[in-house]
Amino acid sequence: MLVHTIKEVREQVKAWKKEGLTVGYVPTMGYLHEGHRSLIEKAVSENDRVVVSVFVNPTQFGPNEDYEDYPRDIQKDYALCTDAGANLVFNPEPEEMYFPDKCTTVNVEGLSKGLCGAKRPVHFGGVCLVVSKFLNIVTPDRAYFGEKDAQQLAIIKRMVRDLSMDVEIVGCPIVREADGLAKSSRNTYLSAEERVAALVLNRSLTKAKAAMEDGLRCVSEIRDLIESEIKEEPLAKADYIEIVDSETLQPVESVERDVLVAIAVYIGKTRLIDNFTFRLA
Amino acid sequence: MLVHTIKEVREQVKAWKKEGLTVGYVPTMGYLHEGHRSLIEKAVSENDRVVVSVFVNPTQFGPNEDYEDYPRDIQKDYALCTDAGANLVFNPEPEEMYFPDKCTTVNVEGLSKGLCGAKRPVHFGGVCLVVSKFLNIVTPDRAYFGEKDAQQLAIIKRMVRDLSMDVEIVGCPIVREADGLAKSSRNTYLSAEERVAALVLNRSLTKAKAAMEDGLRCVSEIRDLIESEIKEEPLAKADYIEIVDSETLQPVESVERDVLVAIAVYIGKTRLIDNFTFRLA
Secondary structure (H helix, E strand, O other): EOOOOOOHHHHHHHHOOOOOOOEEEEEEOOOOHHHHHHHHHHHHHOOOOOEEEEOOOHHHHHOOOOOOOOOOOOHHHHHHHHHHHOOOEEEOHHHOOOOOOOEEEEEEEOOOOOHHHHOOHHHHHHHHHHHHHHHHHHHOOEEEEEEHHHHHHHHHHHHHHOOOOEEEEEOOOEOOOOOOOOOOOOHHHHHHHHHHHHHHHHHHHHHHHHHHHOOEEEEEHHHHHHHHHHHOOOOOOEEEEEEOOOOOOOOOOOOOOEEEEEEEEEEEEEEEEEEEOOOOO | OOOOOOOHHHHHHHHHHHOOOEEEEEEEOOOOOOOHHHHHHHHHHHEEEEEEEEEEOOOHOOOOOOOOOOOHHHEEEEEEEEHHOOOEEEOOOHHHHHHOHHHHHHHOOOOOOOHHHOOOOOHHHHHHHHHHHHHHHHOOEEEEEEEOOOOHHHHHHHHHHOOOOOEEEEEOOOEEEEOOOEEOHHHHHHOOOHHHOOHHHHHOOOOHHHHHHOOOEEEEHHHEEEEEEHHOOOHHHHHHHHEEEOOOOOOOEEEEEEEEEEEEEEEEEEEEEEEEOOOOO
């Protein structure tokens, strides 16, 4: 079922809950790929009913970002959702989600400043606002987020904890193309040449991971290793290379607890992200 | 029933909802008076079950405010709640409500700057945070707030709307002592002499209201009228006298729509507030 209003979602979810059914929820910006499908399939396997939202959220884009250009294809998205087993797809217009005089802000301070937040100052405030709203509208038992957006996942977990929201946040592994590129709706922006160059993200992370598994613990050396790999790719320009505590997202100097190794790299004009979490046994 | 943990509240409310019962909720800081009782009684009359929270919320007090001194008496409060028909009283410790590393903020910008927000910069952020949490814990059908805290009521209504929280916010009229003083837990701070002086709040507002009913529309004249009345009381010192749009809380120059006439006055060291909403027919 494809619906466009908050009212329709609420009515359907209330009817399910009245029957005692559990509800899983997958928030997306649409233009769905295998990464999203893996989230939906996990939600389907763990809940009686699954809601997917498809909404390119204006409040999480900065003024010079790609809100207008972000790819959209609701018919294809709806087909993928249905095929993956979702029961309800919620595709609201911005006007359905936001009042013109909205003035409420939700922020997870401390986790939102570094990494992607450094160059995208309004981004995570917009994410927190829209995810709060969707969680309040869908009232799921579980909500599924990709680990590719590692900072987003950490922030949402913290927000849900701090606001006592009654939902379990489930992180799901990154899904990659056969050659290792992390799936992203923004991969569609890449030319054929850039598509090849984009492999440098996963290649540099794989190199760092191997070195860490071999015992490398010095963060500046890990960073240098990633940086030099990226520099060898002429079409690539690193935005950030960060090794941080996997929960607090605070920088560390050496790897003495679980860390998130996260990078953002421009391939031509397209900014891509990738990461892995390194767990001390 | 008196409970102290989030878990107990959630379990009880879920059991009620499973039976199809509606839930009303009254948030308080305790030291309950007839004003609170009127909220609880209204909640009881409109819902199958009623939850009252009693929690002196540290995050809504500024560093030099009266958090430590704020009066507390949970046994008396519990008796009043039960007598008024409440089914569950939730009295958490601060540690139950807040993690030491909490870093999520909720703000209703635009409505929080003026009036009480001008001198209490962290106050409404703290209110929004704690009310968000309580609404997420109690998940009531309706929540009841006193009109005495008019700015708080406007902010909570806006927050609930902007975050798509599925709850009806119900405002309830100010309850007054026989001589007109608005009921407040802080009235207990007043000496006998100050108690008499405190009548100037209601007296000055009543005068303004009468003049407005007689046709006075110029805001600066209304303000002068209130100010001169307060100045005649030697123990009183006005903190603010504001005439604002009743919804947006933005200042107006003349009364051409519904306005909130709100004052804060120091009586000795005790800061009291009062207000009325003037509706154009």
